[in-house]
Amino acid sequence: MQQTKNNSTVWALTLLLAIFLQVAFVFADNNETPSRAAVEVSKAYFQLDPAMAERICEERRMVDDVDVVQQYLDQMQKEADARGFELGMMKKGLYHIETEVLSQSDQEAKVRVSGVLRTRINPVYAWVAGLFHLGQTEPVESVVDLVKEGGKWKACGELFSLPEG
Numbered sequence: 020m021q022q023t024k025n026n027s028t029v030w031a032l033t034l035l036l037a038i039f040l041q042v043a044f045v046f047a048d049n050n051e052t053p054s055r056a057a058v059e060v061s062k063a064y065f066q067l068d069p070a071m072a073e074r075i076c077e078e079r080r081m082v083d084d085v086d087v088v089q090q091y092l093d094q095m096q097k098e099a100d101a102r103g104f105e106l107g108m109m110k111k112g113l114y115h116i117e118t119e120v121l122s123q124s125d126q127e128a129k130v131r132v133s134g135v136l137r138t139r140i141n142p143v144y145a146w147v148a149g150l151f152h153l154g155q156t157e158p159v160e161s162v163v164d165l166v167k168e169g170g171k172w173k174a175c176g177e178l179f180s181l182p183e184g
Contacts, residue, residue: 053128054118056172057163061132064179065111065159066139067095076168076175087181112139113159114149126167133160 056074063071072080072088080087099109116134123129135156137148148154164176 051171053120053123053130053165053172056165057118057130057132057174058113058116060163060174060178061116061134061161062113064181065113065136067092067106067110074171074173075178075181076166076173079175079178079181091181108138110139111136114156121162128165128172130163130165131160132163133158135159 060071060074062068063074069088069092072086075088095109096106099106102108113134113136116132118133119131121129121131136159137156138144138154161179163174163178165172166175167173
């Protein structure tokens with residue numbers, strides 16, 4: 020009987036430790052860093068996600084009273100239409116991402132983002148293509164200039180092919 024009590028105590032302590040570590044990992048993962056912001060805006064850019072606007076600084080989002088994110092998405096829609104595709108066929112996934120912080124201060128940072136792009140029609144296609152090395156990949160590398168705005172790191176300056184003011 021004594022063995023059963025000790026065994027259940029060990030299991031209870033192990034469970035408590037696992038819960039504590041999980042909570043600690045969640046809080047550690049929510050830290051706002053320049054590298055994380057650069058990866059988020061890069062992924063959103065290639066996936067044609069309108070949410071990329073949340074990671075672009077205010078002065079950069081509007082050029083000549085035109086929303087550059089919406090202009091880019093409209094341009095991609097026109098290109099898809101011209102090729103006889105739906106917009107989803109133009110999405111690309113960014114994989115094997117590497118970041119390097121080139122410089123950082125309290126309010127500004129430069130981050131080099133590199134990786135490979137693969138067409139991402141839907142998640143199953145991306146998974147199968149990666150598993151069997153199907154489709155073409157293209158390397159991508161860019162330096163993302165970031166500024167801290169409203170407590171969040173946001174891309175400012177040249178960002179892939181978004182129009183500049």
